[in-house]
Amino acid sequence: MSENINLNDNFDNSVSGVDRVSKKKGRKIAIISGVTAVALIGGGTAVYNLSDFVKNQVNLRVMKPENYYSWVIGENSKNFASDIKEKYAKAKSKAENGQNMSMSLKYSISDEVKDLALTEIIGEDYRNTSSGEENNLIEIFDNLSEISIGGSSDFKDNSIAGTFFASWNGENLINGDMAFDSGNYDFFLRVPELTEQWLCMAMGDSINLEDLKGKENIINYLTPEELEDIIIRYTDIWNKSVEDIEIEKKETVDICDISVEYTVISSEFTEADVIEIAISFVKELKNDSTIKNIVVNEMGICTESEYNSELDDILNELSENTHDSDKTVTLNTYIDPNGDIRGIKFIEDDDEIFCAIGKDGENVRGEFYVSENNSKDVSIELYADENGEKYSGNIDIMVDNNEISVEFTDYQVVNEENGYLNAGVNFIIPDISPVHVDFTSDGNSQDISYNINFDGTDYGTLVLNMAMNSASAPSMPSKDGAFIISDAMDSEPTLFDYIPEDKMKNYLYDILVKIGFNDELAEAGSEVFSNIYNVSEYVPETYDDYLYDDFGGYDDDEAFTFDQPVETEEVTIETETEAETEDSDGVWITDDEDTEDTEENITVDTDQWQSEEAQEIISEIIDSAETLRNQT
DSSP, X not given: OOSOOOHHHHXXXXXXXSOOOOHHHHHHHHHHHHHHHHHHHHHHHHHHHXXXXXXXXXXXXXXXXXXXXXXXXXXXXXXXXXXXXHHHHHHHHHHXXXXXXXXXXXXXXXXXXXXXXXXXXXXXXXXXXXXXXXXXXXXXXXXXXXXXXXEEEEEETTEEEEEEEEEETTEEEEEEEEEEETTTTEEEXXXXXXXXXXXXXXXXXXXXXXXHTTOSOGGGTOOHHHXXXXXXXXXXXXXXXXXXXXXXXXXXXXXXXXXXXXXXXXXXXXXXXXXHHXXXXXXXXXXXXXXXXXXXXXXXXXXXXXXXXXXXXXXXXXXXXXXXXXXXXXXXXXXXXXXOEEEEEEEETTEEEEEEEEXXXXXXXXXXXXXXXTEEEEEEEEEEEEETTEEEEEEEEEETTEEEEEEEEXXXXXXXXXXXXXXXXXXXXXXXXXXXXXXXXXXSOEEEEEEEEETTEEEEEEXXXXXXXXXXXXXXXXXXXXXXXXXXXXXXXXXXXXXXXXXXXXHHHHHHHXXXXXXXXXXXXXXXXXXXXXXXXXXXXXXXXXXXXXXXXXXGGGOOOTTSOOOEEEEEEEEEEEEEEEOTTSOEEEEEEEEEEEEEXXXXXXXXXXXXXXXXXXXXXXXXXXXXXXXX
C-alpha cells in the first residue's frame, strides 16, 4: 500500500457529475478539519479537567475498582490538604505578624433581680425603710443598668500586652495594663490611677528557660507546604494498602429521613491487614525527615536515638501481635456524583459505625451513630433546611437513651476566616428550661447573648463580644524601674511597699463614689477595704498566742487549757417502765396504766458539755481566723 494516498484524486476518478475540487480548496478543508479535531479533543480534555462530575463519571466507568478507589481518595486528600494548607498559611501568617483580640462581657440587670437582691438584703418592705444607708443602697440598685468587664490585647510568639477594664453603667471603674514576656517569663501589671510604676512578677528567675525553649508552638516550625505534603503522603500509604475493592455504582443510602444515591466502594480488612497498615504508617513516620526534625531539633522533645528507639519498639510490638485472620471488618465509602466522599461505614459482625451527609432538594441531612448488637448507643442526627445561604433545623444527640437537642434558626456564616456567624440557638435539655442563645455579627466581631430566664423569672442578659484583627507585635514594658517580686529574692517585698495604704484607700473611695455611695458610706467602705488590704502579717504560732496576745482575755501565765479538772456530781434520774405481758399466742401486750417507777443514781460530768462545746466553738473561731489571715 502506498504511503501517500491522494483521496481527492480517488474521489475525482470515481465520482462523475461533480465539479472537481481544487487542490487549494482541498487543503483549506483539511486544515479546518484538523483544527476542528484538535479543538474537540482539547475541549473534551478541558471539560474532563474542569468538571468534577464528568471526571468522576468517566473514571468510575473506565478505571479498575482499585484504581478508582485510589483516585477518589487521592483527589479528596489533595483537595483537603490544599484547603488545610491555605487555612494554615493564613493562621501562621497572623501568628507571625501579630494579632489583636478584644473581649468584653456585659451583664444587663433586670428589675426582678434588683427586687430579689434588695428583698434579701433589706427585707420585703424595703421601699418603706427610713434608714439613710438602706435608701442609698436602694438608689444604687435603681440606677444600675449594666456591669461590664473586658480587655484588649496584642499577642505574638506567645507574648501578650494589653489593657483590661471594669465598668458600671458604662463608666469605667477600673483601668489597668498587663503584659506577659514569654522570652523571660515576666508578668507585668499596673493600674495607672494608683501608680504608673509597673509591678513585675519575675517568674523566669526561678524557671530554667532553656527547658522551655522551642516548646511553645509547632506552628513556628511547620510550613504550609510541609503540612500539605504530610497529608498527601500518609493518605497515599492508605491507598497502597487497600485491596479487594468492590464498587456498587448506584446504591440507595438512608440518612435520617431522606434517601440519596451514592457510589459505594467496599473493602474488607482482616486483623492482619490492619496490623500491616499500621506497620506501614510507623515505618513512614520513622523515615519522615520533616516530623523528625521538628520533634528532635526544633522542639527538643527527644533525641534522634530516642525517637528511632521508640518507633522500633512500636514496630516490634506490632509484628509480634497475635491476630485472628478470619475476623474481618468491612469499610464502605460513599461517593457522590462529583467524586466527593460523603460518608463511611465500618461493619464488624453486628457492630457498626456510620457517618454520612446528604442533600435532597433543600433538605440537608447528616447522621452519625455507633451501633452495638444492632442497638444504637450513640447517635447524632442533623436536620437542616436550606434557604439561600441560611439554614434552619436541629441537631439531636442521643447517648444511652438520654437526648439533647440543639435547635437553630437562620444559621449563616458571615466571616468564614474568623468563624463569625448569625443564628438563634435553643439548647433543649431534659428537666431544664430551654436555653436560648443569639449569635449576631456584622462581619467584624461576634456577639453571643444569653437572656437568663428560669421558671418565668428574668435574671438579666449576658452579652459576650469578641473580635480578632491583625496587629503589630506587643510592646513589652521594661523591668528597669519596675517593682519586682520574685521567688528567687532573699526577702520578698510586699504589696504594701508597692502601693501605700492611703493611695489604696483613696482609690477605693473613688470607686465607691462612682458606684453611687454617698460620701459617708464611701468613706466607711474604703476604710474597711483598706484595713483588709493592710491586715497584719503576724500569724500566731499557738492557740494561746492567738487567744491572749490578740484578744487580751488572759495573760500567758493564766492561760486556759482544755486539760483542767472536771467537776462531777451524783444525781438521781427517775424513769418509768411500762409493764408488758405475753398472751397465749406469744404476742407481748403493753399495759399503759400499769407502770413501774425506778430510780437510778448516776455520776454526771456537769462541765463536760460546756467543755466540749467550748472546745468546738473556739476551734472553729481559731481555724476561721487563721484561714483569713493566711489568705490576706
